[in-house]
Amino acid sequence: MKDLDKGFQADENHEPKENARRDFLKKSSLLTAVALTPGVAVKAAENHLDEKVAAAFEKMPVNIIVNGKPHKLSIEPRVTLLDLLREQLHLTGTKKGCDYGQCGACTVHVDGQRVNSCLTLAMTVDGKKVTSIEGLAKGDELHPMQEAFIKHDGFQCGYCTPGQIMSAVACIREGHANSETEIREYMSGNICRCGAYPNIVNAIQEVKNGGQQV
Amino acid sequence: MKQQAQHTPPFTEGINRVDGIMKVTGAAKYSAEYELPGMTYAVFAISNITKGIITSIDIKAAERAPGVLAVLTHLNAPKVPGYESGKDPSKPPTTGGPLKFFVDNTVKYNGQPIAMVVADSFERATYAASLIKAQYKKEQHETDTEKNKFKAAAPKGGRNGGDYKRGTPDDWKTAAVKVEQEYVVPINVHNPMELSVTLAHWTADDKVTVYAKTQGVKSTQNAIAQAFKLPVENVQVTTKFVGGAFGNALRTWPHEIATVQAAKLVKRPVKTVLTRELQFNTVGYRPYTWQKVSMGASADGKLTGIIHEATAQTSSFEEFTEGTVNMTRFMYACPSVGTVYKITPLDVNTPTWMRGPGEATGAFALESAMDELADKLGIDPIELRIRNHADTDPENGKPFSSKNLKEAYEMGADKIGWSKRKLKPGTLTEDGWLIGYGMGTGVFGAGRGRATVKAALLDSGTLLIQTSVTDIGVGTGTAMTQIASEIFTGIPVKKIKFELGDSSLPPSPTQGGSTITSTVGGAVHDACTQLKEKFQQLIGNGGTDKPDYVKVLKEKNLPQLEVTVTSSGSTEMRNFSSYSYSVHFVKVKVHPKTGVVRVDNVVSVADSGHIVSPKTARSQIIGGAIGGIGMALMEEGIMDHRYGRYVNNNYADYHVPISADIPQIDALFVNKPDYRVNPMGAKGMGEIALIGMSAAVANAVYNATGKRIRELPITPDKLLA
Structure with a gap:
């Protein structure tokens, strides 16, 4: 994060997009020239010049x-x-x-x-x-879907869980959580290899039926 | 034993998962998620031939690509000191050892890493790896187990070697009713959600810290120490969260050693995250296994003889074996049993244990054959099993430490409505779908190993429990907290802290083989019991059972009171056979026109002693049942044998169960403690949750349709054929 912000500051005065494109073309012709000249390229590589050039135009x-x-x-x-x-x-x-x-x-x-x-x-x-x-949570206050996942044990290893919860919240917001069958269908883009599906469905149903703001 | 027998297990709803909040907020740190200064990323270039020699490899373009720090190949990789010892490089690699990357120019399987690019970003490493070009001298490869079955031989070593025979197994041939059938379980791939991760960082010339996806930090620590000839304590392995593994992180794989090697070379942290494709051929899989079961019974349904044969694939350089046929030796009271187990070496990477391991493969065959036998006898499949119930272990004559299988049959049958099942297949319909009921039994050894646990009461009121065990998702931390809280009844659950996944903590075994609740739980129980006694001594006899720990520690001017306890199973266990059992019941709907199979209802019953942590145990049983549904109906690693390459090495083409495939599932527990195994009376359940399930599904499909599918997965084409 820090590095990124720094990188951005160093390149603060971003040009308008047309200029950026022209600049890109200029720099890529430079790179093409470099690429066609092995001796130069090796030297450039040794000095990490190509890296610097790339870093400049690739971002x-x-x-x-x-x-x-x-x-x-x-x-x-x-x-x-x-x-x-x-x-x-x-x-x-x-x-x-x-x-x-x-x-x-x-x-x-x-x-x-x-x-x-x-x-x-x-x-x-x-x-x-x-x-x-x-x-998703408001400070220490968990989102109702997070609470429901804990209560219904809607996970084991927890690796798919953030994706499941983000999907589950959207599933309700979209209006696709009106029945168990509908939830299963609209949650089928999220694989859980541990097999917590029934618990996930139960968690979503509870949040949906509880009428809480999601 | 006396002391243990007084322990009355409460059966509660169970506590919430202790790491639940971390998992639902994204705060749980998996191995790829540690932030280290100067992080670099490793990406592999892989072989696109299956067998042969690398004649040349061009890495110049990759080396010149932006951000690249190093490209390792067999020509330039620094030596791994432990790889050299005792090996004559001029001789072909011996069997029995894992593959080593970047040591020579041989290619032993398709997708084998031939180069490793280390760059300062994942994108740059990925791009640079694409620039590597290799020339090969190809050799004829063999990847098809079926075609190469004639080469199968008994394993040279290992615990599953050797044929087994009691009585006269050929008696099946003269029995009144006979079944002789072949069964096939194809390659299954663990495919946990979390990709395999190794993050290595040398903190000194002879010290390395590794964040690894592993089921055992101690075994990873030892493997790395051996490879780099380091004192064990100079290798720190940390694995706080594992995003599922199912067996694929039981051993240390060569790409992990390569990552540590690369980190040493570039003198910066190196992170390797295998792609999903590489999950298929880098970290093991359940091997393709052909089986034949021949069994006979008298007209009244008593087994007279069983022969169970199996042939599985392994790699050309390493023997992998598992207990595929072992269950048949002791599952039923049959006087004559023979088992034969063989392996066939192929030009593939080595398989490994996948949940349920060989027993899940074996149970598909045995429990399908039992269903076929019941069908021929015209009796209920549960009735057949009860008539052949083994009251003592037929393999060794020992009594069982506990066995409540008959009760489990009854519980499951009641719950699923087994009485609605028709004996004659294909006779029950609902809304135009064919309906069938099936069941299958699972069994797995329930032992207790050795573990060391440190337990400390802190003057903050926290009970701190530490051991090196990992939690691959099953809820170990939660179960251990539950065990501790039942001993320290005066300490609230939220004040109990279980620390795990760190090689510097007291040693626990690798998580696998359904042993952790028993082994580590037993040690947690013993450590907490001793700590409580130590505290009672501190306050003198006659102290209350729920003392004010904080107050006493402060009065005695002690920052903490601690014990470190190593414990293992009792010698009494040698006199018993100890197993966990499961019975899976399935109701399926099969569409007669399309052959689509829908699992409509599942009841899985576990006879695994006292249930320590009901909430997580229920999830574990449900999860195993779903794994078994995948094995039964969709999972198959498909290789194009012309090229020796997988054609479905991704989640879109290798199908695993998704939400729409899975109904509500009932997990039931007999919940009778077995205090012979450990003081909680608990037995493992990770494997039995899956073992027997694929047979239950296949048997239900037969009951619905009259079609017996003996080659998994049961896909519509097979039902319509």
Whole structure:
């Protein structure tokens, strides 16, 4: 986090996007030239010049509000929202289970919608609000879904749990928690290998039927 | 024993999971989630051939890629000192040892790491790894167990080697009623949600700290100490949370050693998180196993002879064996039993124990065959099992330390409504679906090993309990807290702190094989009992049972009072056979036109002694049952044998149960203590939760349709064929 903020400050006066693109082209032609000249490239590598060049052109500015806190960041465009949260913002509650959007462990809310953060490039949430599991409780007061998961033992190892809970909250908000069958269907994007499904369904039903604000 | 017998187990709803708040808030730290300064990331480049020699490998582009600190291959990797000792590199690798990465140019399975890239970000390491190009000299590979069954041989060593015979097993051939069938369990992959993680950080030239996904911090510590020839205490292994493992973190795999090696080279912390694809061939799997069960019974349903044969796959460089046929030796009162177990070496990575391990594979065959026999006899499958109930262990003649299997049959049958089951298959329908009921039995050894526990009463009023055991998700911390709270009745649960997952703590065994509640629980019980006695001595005889611990410690000017206790099972156990049992009952709906199987109802009954932690125990039984449903209906690692490569190595193509597949599940407990095993009277239940389940599903499908599927998983194509 600190490094990132520093990196951003160092590159404070971001140019407008057109200029940035022109700059990118200039720098990439430079890199092409470097790549075509082995001797130079080796020397560049030895001096870590290529790394510096890459670092300069590979990063892009992005502004994301995570759990209510604005972050001005400079990141490589290939970074996923999942890896940004885990590796750069050190919000490790969001889990990596597959990296292909197949397991749901990385589920977060983007502007209130549940998404697989592993399939979401961080650049695409520029200007948006991201809520991860760390942002669900109000201080020490757990969200009703978190309480219900504890009460119904809706987990064992706990690794899929943040994704399950983010999905469960969205499932109710979407209006997809009107019956046990409907809950099961709309929670089927979140795998739990320990097999806590019946307990998860019971937790969601309790929150839904309790009529609490989610 | 006297003292133990006075212990009356309360059966309560059970406490909430002690780490529940951490798990629902994202505060629980799994091994990849430790923040270290200068973190680097390792990504593997893997072999795309199955067998052969790497003739050249080009890492220049990767080395030049931005952010790359090192690229390790067999040509340049620094030596792992422990890899060298006693090995003649000119000779082929011996069987019996795990693979070592980056020591030579041989490729032994498809997907074997051939290079490891270390970079300053995950993205940069991933990109750089994609730039590595290798040339190979390919050799003919063999990955198909079925095709190579002719090579199968008895294992050379190991506890599952050797054929077993009592009486005249061939008696089955002359029995009034016979079953002789073959059964296949394909490759199953553990696929825990958490990917395999190793994070290594050398803090001095001869000291390393490792955050590892492991089921045993002590065994990982020892493996790393041996590999790097370090004093054991110079290796610190921390594993506070494990995101499921199911067996795949029971041993230290070569990529973990490679990570420690890389961290030494780059002098920075190195984090390796295996991709989901690599979960399939880097950290073990349940091996493909062919089985044949031949059994005979008299016309009144008494077993006269059983022969259970199995052939499973292993790797070309290591023997892996498991107890696939062992259950058949003692499960039923049959005078004549023979078992044969063989393995076939293939050009694949080594399999490993997966939940239920070999017993789950074996129970599919044995309990399917029992169902077939009952069907031929025209009697209820529970009745057949009761007629052949073993009152003493037929394998060794010993009495059972406890066995309440008949009660478990009854409880489950009542709960699922077994009386609605029709003896004749294919005769029950509901809304156009065929309905069937099936059951299967599971059994697993219930022992008690050695563990050391430190228990301390602090002057803050906290009871601190410490041991190195990990919790892979089953609720060990919760169960241990429950055990302690039943001894220290005056201390509220929230003031009991159970510390685990740290190699510097007193030693406990690796979590696996359904032993931890018994072994570590027994030691927690003994440590707490001794601590309580020590405290009673401190306050003098006649002290109250619920003293004010804080006040007394402060009066005596003691910051804490502690004991460290090592304990293990009693010698009395040698006179008994001790097992946990499960009975799984399943109601299925099968669509007659599409062959779709829906599990409509499940009742799983555990006869596993006193239930220490009811809430987590219930979840463990439900979870095992769901694992068994996966094994029965969908799980299969599919390899394209032309290339020796998996074609479904991801969660979309390797199907595991999802919420829509799973109904409400009843977990019932006989809950009768067995004080011979340990002072809580508790027996393990992690394995039995799954063992027998796949047979229960298959038997229910037969009851619904009249089709007997003997090759898992039971997919619609097989039902429509």
